[in-house]
Amino acid sequence: MMGFEIVILWSDILIWLLVAASGGLAILIAKNPPLLAAWRRVGANRVGMAAATVLLAFIVVGLLDSVHYRLQLEGKPGTQPSYAIEVLSALDAMLTPLRTRNEKTYSEPFATRLFAKESIDLPGQGSIRDYPRLKHGGKHLGENEAAVAGDVTTTALRAAALALVAWLVLAALAARRVASGGSGWQKIWRGETDFAWNAVLISVAIMLLILVPLFSLAGQYHVFGTDKVGQDVLYQILKSIRTGLIIGLVTTLVMLPVAILLGMTAGYFGGWVDDLIQYLYTVLNSIPGVLLIAAAVLMMQVIIDTHPQWFSTVAERADLRLLALCFILGITSWTGLCRLLRGETLKLRELEYIQAAQAFGVANGRIIVRHILPNLMHIVIIALVMDFSGLVLAEAVLSYVGIGVDPSMTSFGTMINNARMELGREPVVWWSLAAAFSAMFVLVLAANLFADAVRDAFDPRAA
Amino acid sequence: MLAYIVRRLLYALPILIGVNLLTFALFFVVNTPDDMARMQLGVKRVTPEAIEKWKRERGYDKPLLINSSSSGLATLSETIFFEKSVRMFVGDFGRAEDGRDVAREIAARMGPSLAIALPTFILGLLVSITLALILAFFRASAFDFWGVVLCVAAMSISGLFYIIGGQYLISKIWRLVPISGFGDGLDAWRFLVLPVLIGVISGIGSSARWYRTIFLEEVNKDYVRTARAKGLPETIIFFRHILRNALIPILTGVVVVIPLLFMGSLLTESFFGIPGLGSYTIDAIHAQDFAVVRSMVFIGSLLYIAGLILTDLSYALVDPRIRFE
Numbered sequence: 001m002m003g004f005e006i007v008i009l010w011s012d013i014l015i016w017l018l019v020a021a022s023g024g025l026a027i028l029i030a031k032n033p034p035l036l037a038a039w040r041r042v043g044a045n046r047v048g049m050a051a052a053t054v055l056l057a058f059i060v061v062g063l064l065d066s067v068h069y070r071l072q073l074e075g076k077p078g079t080q081p082s083y084a085i086e087v088l089s090a091l092d093a094m095l096t097p098l099r100t101r102n103e104k105t106y107s108e109p110f111a112t113r114l115f116a117k118e119s120i121d122l123p124g125q126g127s128i129r130d131y132p133r134l135k136h137g138g139k140h141l142g143e144n145e146a147a148v149a150g151d152v153t154t155t156a157l158r159a160a161a162l163a164l165v166a167w168l169v170l171a172a173l174a175a176r177r178v179a180s181g182g183s184g185w186q187k188i189w190r191g192e193t194d195f196a197w198n199a200v201l202i203s204v205a206i207m208l209l210i211l212v213p214l215f216s217l218a219g220q221y222h223v224f225g226t227d228k229v230g231q232d233v234l235y236q237i238l239k240s241i242r243t244g245l246i247i248g249l250v251t252t253l254v255m256l257p258v259a260i261l262l263g264m265t266a267g268y269f270g271g272w273v274d275d276l277i278q279y280l281y282t283v284l285n286s287i288p289g290v291l292l293i294a295a296a297v298l299m300m301q302v303i304i305d306t307h308p309q310w311f312s313t314v315a316e317r318a319d320l321r322l323l324a325l326c327f328i329l330g331i332t333s334w335t336g337l338c339r340l341l342r343g344e345t346l347k348l349r350e351l352e353y354i355q356a357a358q359a360f361g362v363a364n365g366r367i368i369v370r371h372i373l374p375n376l377m378h379i380v381i382i383a384l385v386m387d388f389s390g391l392v393l394a395e396a397v398l399s400y401v402g403i404g405v406d407p408s409m410t411s412f413g414t415m416i417n418n419a420r421m422e423l424g425r426e427p428v429v430w431w432s433l434a435a436a437f438s439a440m441f442v443l444v445l446a447a448n449l450f451a452d453a454v455r456d457a458f459d460p461r462a463a
Numbered sequence: 464m465l466a467y468i469v470r471r472l473l474y475a476l477p478i479l480i481g482v483n484l485l486t487f488a489l490f491f492v493v494n495t496p497d498d499m500a501r502m503q504l505g506v507k508r509v510t511p512e513a514i515e516k517w518k519r520e521r522g523y524d525k526p527l528l529i530n531s532s533s534s535g536l537a538t539l540s541e542t543i544f545f546e547k548s549v550r551m552f553v554g555d556f557g558r559a560e561d562g563r564d565v566a567r568e569i570a571a572r573m574g575p576s577l578a579i580a581l582p583t584f585i586l587g588l589l590v591s592i593t594l595a596l597i598l599a600f601f602r603a604s605a606f607d608f609w610g611v612v613l614c615v616a617a618m619s620i621s622g623l624f625y626i627i628g629g630q631y632l633i634s635k636i637w638r639l640v641p642i643s644g645f646g647d648g649l650d651a652w653r654f655l656v657l658p659v660l661i662g663v664i665s666g667i668g669s670s671a672r673w674y675r676t677i678f679l680e681e682v683n684k685d686y687v688r689t690a691r692a693k694g695l696p697e698t699i700i701f702f703r704h705i706l707r708n709a710l711i712p713i714l715t716g717v718v719v720v721i722p723l724l725f726m727g728s729l730l731t732e733s734f735f736g737i738p739g740l741g742s743y744t745i746d747a748i749h750a751q752d753f754a755v756v757r758s759m760v761f762i763g764s765l766l767y768i769a770g771l772i773l774t775d776l777s778y779a780l781v782d783p784r785i786r787f788e
Binding site (some may be wrong): 078100106133214279282283284285286287288290291292294295296299301302303305308389393396397400402403412416419423424428437444445448449452 | 477478481482485488489492493494498499501502582615616618619620621622624627630631635723726729730733744745747749751753755757758760763764766768771
């Protein structure tokens, strides 16, 4: 057993903090009947719950990828243990085959040979130009490369059968939870349950039927092909998920306190405080977002480049850059929410229950926290889910412009940026781009649909 | 009305000063000119003399705010703040890394940017409003439902995909128009078709959905009910009553971006090789040309503030309930 050292990156802390915060929020919601009723409405929304199921899968991958460690290097006994420079995550450990089985360069999905011809030395016959056999893709077939189609079909079918069994077990559990006996199935099937079990089960079925065969095939083949340096594209996609989630969630987490605090203060106190805060966000808002981000990221790069001693590993530098990007995105995006909260506080302040509290002599701070903040929560929750998809899309664009995440960090943006020129090749290398765009599309679509469900449930105007 | 415009302009001034101070802080206080020089020169060539030379060439060797070695007004004017930030107000943006005058470059590049952005804006508006109107007309039907689902799907696709996919399909496979480039005069249309088309398509999803909700808000208002009660046919109600009233929030909502059209689009211009302001900004970011990025930030906010003023004016113009006082 090799030793290892847990590495805690800043973004890991924030992501687990986020998990803890959502746990706390869940307890808060459970105690607050109107919010609970709104979440029940989200739970009854079929499209929303199907999207939430897909999102949950992405989040699990992201969380697995947020537990980092460094392996201990083999050294003489008795000496100070030294650790590998490479920072790995729990996800990396689970995907070790995908991570380590690199080819030389491009190969198509399910290919057994490289994408480009090379000179191969044959013993005794000189050298010929041909497509070299892959080191790992379809290795178990040996010389019998024609059997790929058959092998893929049988493996996929076997895995699909397994997925079906797993789904039946899950569905039976869900049915028992709805009602004991056979009536649970019926209720779910007819959509008579309060919670949209049928939508969840159908999306779980679809996901299992796609993912289980995919991963069982990924053991033998490169299902999405390999990229320029021969790395498996599926592995890169899975690693990109964490980056996307961090950009989408941590950014909001960072800007939320500022927006809530300033928005409520401006709305509640009015007067010069209001003027000052309004001036602040009008100034920030009037700089076009991309330009402000570009300027801030350029300045951050100068800081990072002139202080290399701050970072002991590449991963740490990339991580800090990612966080800085979140902060910058947060600074440029809190203004909208702040304005909404200010307007709502302005309205609440005039309501009778607040005036009654003021007449009783309740302190301002207490009024804000106890009586105004809970009534702003719906706006905050809507903003949180609505911003997510936009931020994930923005990451790709920013990475293309060169002001996104560190080039050493896998993300949808860096993948697209690296694969962009490959469409100009003859024949075309399409799989990297297609995989990155598809994965991003699924993530963003699920987030958008879920956000719509949340907005419909929480927005009093929509009811 | 003139007094109103003047007052709005006066309100805009403090905001512009705020932007100016912010960019100054960002570019000169967060990092000193020495840091920038070290970054630009690279690790190998960093000597104190090289840094001094770099700063002198760009005028960064002066004090930040107060020059105590000069006398009189020169204590304030011979500083980085005055020469690099305050002078932006009179349109002096200094020189880029390649020695060219930034202001002249910006003036020359506005044309191509506008040639892409203006048709994209107008066509996109027409197409999205039409689509939203059709969806709202068939509201609560299967057609409406799937239309909205399609809109959500369309807005979930990365803008990069529209550009890369469009270039690949139309220019590389079908060979209908050149992949990228720009021409002079009327010849430019061949280069403009594809970026405009892609710009329109990539914007449809979100804007059509947004306009549809505006139409639907209008559908339930009292005047619509009155019109129905009068026995007007649904088509007349829609195209004569609802469309006109819904256009007010839609048009006043988009007015704010009109001045920003001058800035062009970063992505479109860099992918299609359009020599506009968007690609200028991207090149400056890649080359870490601080002077150009700083100027673009200033101009961008100037145009945005102009957009805000135009929005206020347009509200007052189309809605007689709002007065100029």
